[in-house]
Every structure is written in structure tokens, then in C-alpha cells.
Amino acid sequence: MSLNYDEIVRTGLARQVAETIRSAILEGRLKVDQRLPNEEELARRFGVSRPTVREALKRLAAQNLIRSRRGPAGGNFVTRPDPEGVGQAIAGAATLLVGLGAFEVDEIIAARMETEAACCRMAAVNRAEKDLEAMAAEIALQRREDLSDEDFCASDVRFHRALVDATANGPLRLMMYTVIESFIPVTNMLIYRHRVRRSAVDAHERIMRAIEARDGEGAAVLMREHLEGMRGVLAEALERRGGGTGTQA
Template sequence: MSLEIEPVAQHSLPRQIADQIRQAIIDGSLKADDRLPTEGELAVRYQVSRPTIREALKRLGAQNLIRSRRGPTGGTFINRPSAMDLSDALTSATTLLVSMDAFSMEDIAQTRLLLESNCLRLAAKHISEAQLELLQRELEQQQDTTLAPEQFCASDVRFHRLIAEAADNALLSFIMFSVIEALQPISNMVTSRYMERSVIIDQHTRILNALQQKNGDLACEVLAEQVSYLTEMTHQAKRNKLGSSA
């Protein structure tokens, strides 16, 4: 194990220490299952208090980069985060930024359209009968008129996650999962009072039909229609909100 210790400034010490350890993991100086020095040893090396080290380790733990184990062979060890862990972290960060209006609706719509269009074209080539069946089940659930808005939105998210999975590209699916989980629920809940479910269901039906026909271009055309529709509904929701608060 090799851990380079660099002096840190006095402001935001826990964050800087956590960033140094995280960088050591990224560049390979620290590897999965390596044991970190104890809190006391780290405090001496960094010339900070133990509570500061404890806070830095909490930051790393929140990112699932380290794990603790008790007992004679215990200690703090470098974790091997799974793709799901990293996707969850990316989703959380993206959700926070979206909720703070860090991105415009145009940015969100364009990003989703670019990424999911690629997913659809790949899915048209690789989708299995089992995956088509799962999409059909989600579509049937969406057609249930007694479905609560949050249940409809959850089914919508699952529908688009299935498309990302069917692309059969691990990295693209990883990125797309984060986009879907972060952006779509917010977009759906904003527009749920304004969008017509029948429009979404019709669009999903045509996307499914296009995938059944292995026609990626047609599926992309329908997706573009859906993204445009949802963007307009979001703008309408914001206009109405501004009007009611005036």
C-alpha cells in the first residue's frame, strides 16, 4: 500500500483529506482491500485532529469507497464499489443539481434525447424477446386507469431503464440509468398535472412496436416527439406556477 501524505490547508480539512485518499484510490496507490492507517495514525500524518479524520472517513464511506470491520483483524479497508454504487452516487449528484435548477430544461431534454436515441438504436439490434415482454408488461400497467400518478411515473422510469438495458452496452447503460433516475421522476412529477397519460402511452406503444420491428430510427423519432411534448408540458407547468404566484 502506498499513500502519499500532502499538507492540507486549514479550510475544509475533512474534504481535502477525503479527496487525497480518493485520488490515491483512483491512481492505484490504494487498491481494493488495502487497510488504511488507524484514525490516530492518519491524524498524526496529516497533523489534524482525530474528529477531522473521522469526518473525512465518513465522506469516503458515504461514497462507498471504504468499509469498516471490527475485531482483531478489523480496521478500515478500501472498498471495491460496484457499478450500481457509482450509478447511485451519480444519480444523487445529478438529482441535487437538477432540483437546484443548475440545468435548463433544454439542456436536460437535449441530453436525454442524445443518450436515449443511441440506446434505442442499439436496442433495436440487441433486444431480446424477454426484454420486449417486460416492456409490454410496463405498457399494460400504464394503461391501468386506477394507477396513481407516482405509480405511473415509476412504470415510466422502468420502461426507459429497460430500453437502456436492452442496448447491451454497459457504459452507456450506466450513464443512462443515472440520467433516467435523476431527470425523469422530476420531469414526470412536474408535468403529471398537465400531461395526458394517453399521449405517453401512445408514444410508448409506438416505441415498443418500432423495437419489435428492429427499427431504431422510427423509435428515435417517437422518442424525440415524447421529449418535445414533456418539455412543453414542463414549460407550461412553470408558466402556471409563475402566474399563480404573481
């Protein structure tokens, strides 16, 4: 087994053990489905207690890097990281940063403009009928007059998620998870309190129609215009809330 059991400093031991095993997994020195030594053996090799090893293994399991199996042939096994699980972890950290005001609204809008324009171009090439159907379903929902602001925001997230799915590009979908799951809800809850639904839905429909026609550049231009319009509404919403340029409530 290719692990370096040396150089474990006597502070934050569980974290260090977890990081050592994590590095071995990510660097390919530990293979998918390979069984780790048992807790007693890991404790002996690392020179730490079994509770420390147990805590380290919990950390790795929370990161979806190992899984446990019971029984005579059981133990802790290296697992293939799940892209959605990784995306959720990244988005969770990003959501916390957004909530703490770590990013300015202009930064968020600029990031969305660049990344979602790229998604529009790729979606126009790779989209399938199911992707168009998913976007159309959210647009129909968004046009309902009785839809609450919170449900409208949730539908908006699903619309953009469907657009990203239409790219059929795994790495891009993973990267966009942060943008969709953490940036969009924060800006939406500022915007849709000020009732700009109709223009947002119309923009969504124009973007979808361009993707349906496989007009990637046209869809990208429409996305940029949609988000640029959002910048102005955000500025107005923030001013009404008492000024400031950050996203903190």
C-alpha cells in the same frame, strides 16, 4: 503504501484527508481490498487528530470507496466502487440542481433526446426477452385507468430504466442514471397533471415494438418525436402555472 502525507492545509482537514485517499484509490495507487493503516497511524502520518481521520473515513465510506471489517483481521479496506451507488450519488446532486432551477426545460429535453435516442439504437441490437418483458409490463400498468399520477410517473421511470438496461452497456447505464432518476420525474410531475397519459403510453409501446423488431433508427426517431411532443406540453403546463421556463415548482 503510495500516499502523499504532505501538504495538508489546516482548514477542512477531514475533507482534505478524504480527498487524498480518494485520489490514491481512483488513480490505482491503492488497490481494491488493500487495508488502510489504522486511525492512529493515519493520524500520525497526516499530522491530524484521530477524530479528523475518523470523519475522513466516514466520507470515504459514504462514497462506497472503503468498507469496514470488525475483528482481529479487521480494519478499513478499499472497495470497488459500485456503479449503482455512484449513479445514485450523481443523480442525487443532479436532482438538487434541477429542483433549484439550474437547468432550463429545453436543456433537459435536448439532453434526453440525444441520450435516449442513442440508447434506442443500442437496445435494438442488444435487447433480451427479459428487457422487452420489463417494458411491456410497465406499458400494461400505465394503461390502467385507476393508476395515480404519482404511480404513473414512477412506472414511466421504470420503463426508461428498462430501455437503458436493454443496451447491456455498463458505462452507458451509469451515465443514463442521472437522466432517468433526476430529469424524468421532474418533467413528469408537470406533464401528467395535465392528463396526457394515453399519448405517452402509445409512444412507449411504439418504441418498444421498434426495439423488439431490432429497428434502432426507427426507435430513435420515435423517441425524438415522443420527447418533442413533451416539450410542447411542458410549455403549456408551465404557462398555466404562471409562466417561466425553468423547472422550479
